[in-house]
Amino acid sequence: MNSDTTLGSVVRSEWLKFRSVRSSIWCVVVTFVLTIGLGILVTTVVRVQWHKMSQINKLTFDPVQTSLVGIVFAQFAVGVIGSLFITSEYSTGAIRSTLAAVPNRIQLVASKLIVLVSCMLVVGEVVSFGAFFIGQAIYSGVVPTASLSNGAVLRTVAFAGFYLTLLAAFSFALGLLIRHSLASISTYVGVLLILPLIIAFLPQSWQNDTIRFLPGEGLGHSMTSVQPGPNVFGPWVAFGILALYVVVLVAVSTSSFRRRDA
Amino acid sequence: MIKVEHVTKRYEGMTAVDDLDFEVLPGVVTGFLGPNGSGKSTTMRIILGLDHPTKGRATVKGKRYEELRDPLHEVGALLDAKAIHPGRSARNHLRALAASNRIPYKRVDEVLEFAGISSVAHKRVGNFSLGMSQRLGIAAALLGDPEVLLFDEPVNGLDPEGIRWIREFFRSLANEGRTVFVSSHLMSEMAVSADQIIVIGRGKFITQGSIDSLTATAKGTVFVRGANHQQLLSALRAKNATVAELNDEALSVSDLSAEAVGQIAFDAGVALYELTPQRASLEDVFMDLTADSVEYGSSGVRHEQ
Structure with a gap:
């Protein structure tokens, strides 16, 4: 036999592992339900209530953001997907048979990331564009709608999918470092939800300087808004910073993964 | 390999x-x-x-x-x-x-x-x-x-x-x-x-x-029973043998051959009723080898981990 373990074969193996457990399938379904389902709910409510809304609300109304409201919830579902993809190997002990088959740990991390990022990119873009189109269809005729022919709108919808993809990779790297499902998902939720709450206690000027660096309220807001608010980064810079976070965290957790016993 | x-x-x-x-x-x-x-x-x-x-x-x-x-x-x-x-x-x-x-x-x-x-x-x-x-x-x-x-x-x-x-x-x-x-x-x-x-x-x-x-390589034992239990015991101990008293009349000798035990008994003038070499079982060998290295022995609790 002369078959060297290659990146391609390990990717195939990890892809089979990803789709052959129910938890990942369920989390993908939940991502769909949260993003598209909540989008339908919110846009329908807006359409029904539109005639009662004040003039000022009507003028500042953002048909893109309201259709993408489900992203805020879907970010937790993709976090669970990313985390479980590695922590379930530790909780079940399967990491040992995985590493016995693929002793090159960098190759293993790379393969898992390729599978995770590809899947989440597809899922993220499908749910983002899906929620956008369905939302605009619900608005059509009553509420002003947005169109992808507007570059800023196209960017916002596409970035919503990128945002979910980066978060899944971020959560995966946390899981690789922490190795424990509950602890790693808690940390992930803490970064997205608790950190902004802590920062809310700081003086206003400090808040302005720190919030923009947070993955959720800062970078996530920038990436998923047609017109990001004041005191935050522009969408492209935010994308770059979040990607940098992911790269650094992946590098740190991979080096720890190489050093530690399985 | x-x-x-x-x-x-x-x-x-x-x-x-x-x-x-x-x-x-x-x-x-x-x-x-x-x-x-x-x-x-x-x-x-x-x-x-x-x-x-x-x-x-x-x-x-x-x-x-x-x-x-x-x-x-x-x-x-x-x-x-x-x-x-x-x-x-x-x-x-x-x-x-x-x-x-x-x-x-x-x-x-x-x-x-x-x-x-x-x-x-x-x-x-x-x-x-x-x-x-x-x-x-x-x-x-x-x-x-x-x-x-x-x-x-x-x-x-x-x-x-x-x-x-x-x-x-x-x-x-x-x-x-x-x-x-x-x-x-x-x-x-x-x-x-x-x-x-x-x-x-x-x-x-x-x-x-x-x-x-x-x-x-494991040492077997010799099971021995003689007419005068105490006399046999002290004769064996005088030769620095390790002897265990199994009951009132039987002894188990660990580091002498059956021949040596028989000779000692003869020299001490004790009539032997029984003299049986006993080969160590695998379990004995294992217990013997690892006696000092049992992590969680049943007697004498050790805390290692």
Whole structure:
């Protein structure tokens, strides 16, 4: 036999592992339900209530953001997907048979990331564009709608999918470092939800300087808004910073993964 | 085939493996024997590159595990049968392993058939009994048709029929010229399934050899019963023999031959009623060898971990 373990074969193996457990399938379904389902709910409510809304609300109304409201919830579902993809190997002990088959740990991390990022990119873009189109269809005729022919709108919808993809990779790297499902998902939720709450206690000027660096309220807001608010980064810079976070965290957790016993 | 070279593994404040140095050869079943907690599993994990040794190195066919190009084609291992994602089917578990080493899926069905679990291959592993999981682990170890096989406590959880099956299976693997390394904490199991035995205790090497050579080196005892119990006892003790009083009239002498005991009794003028050399059983040998290295003895509690 002369078959060297290659990146391609390990990717195939990890892809089979990803789709052959129910938890990942369920989390993908939940991502769909949260993003598209909540989008339908919110846009329908807006359409029904539109005639009662004040003039000022009507003028500042953002048909893109309201259709993408489900992203805020879907970010937790993709976090669970990313985390479980590695922590379930530790909780079940399967990491040992995985590493016995693929002793090159960098190759293993790379393969898992390729599978995770590809899947989440597809899922993220499908749910983002899906929620956008369905939302605009619900608005059509009553509420002003947005169109992808507007570059800023196209960017916002596409970035919503990128945002979910980066978060899944971020959560995966946390899981690789922490190795424990509950602890790693808690940390992930803490970064997205608790950190902004802590920062809310700081003086206003400090808040302005720190919030923009947070993955959720800062970078996530920038990436998923047609017109990001004041005191935050522009969408492209935010994308770059979040990607940098992911790269650094992946590098740190991979080096720890190489050093530690399985 | 497997070489463990002065391997030491220390965890915070505890030495799990202490300067272990041995070699496992092809063509025979080599038993790896030691009480629970003696470092067998740690040693196996180090051989598989899962744990990094603090000192020394372990190699398979001259290479560290990480350096093997096709690990599953070279080494098959069963460490913990239950360490599988419970949500995956047996077939998918094996297919994922096969895919990573570019083993055709046809081989997956072959090993499932061989291990006798074809009929449950589509079922989720979480519902498997320990015995079925062991069979799945064996199927996984055989996937790449490897020359070197490691099994950590493979008999646990198997029914008598399974135990017999696995013994014959080890034997046939060794007869094919493969290297078969099997750990156990049960001497009796090793006695029937292994040709060579490596004994460790508290992470330290104790001895190595065939079953026969191990029992031969162990000191047997001599059972003796004489007319004058006390006189015989003091005569033996005068010769610095280690004597245990079994009851009012029988003695057990540990470090003299039957001839020597008979001579001492004759010189002391004690008529002997019974003089029987008793060969040490395998269990005695094992208990004797590892007496100082039992992690969790039944008397005298030690806290190591």
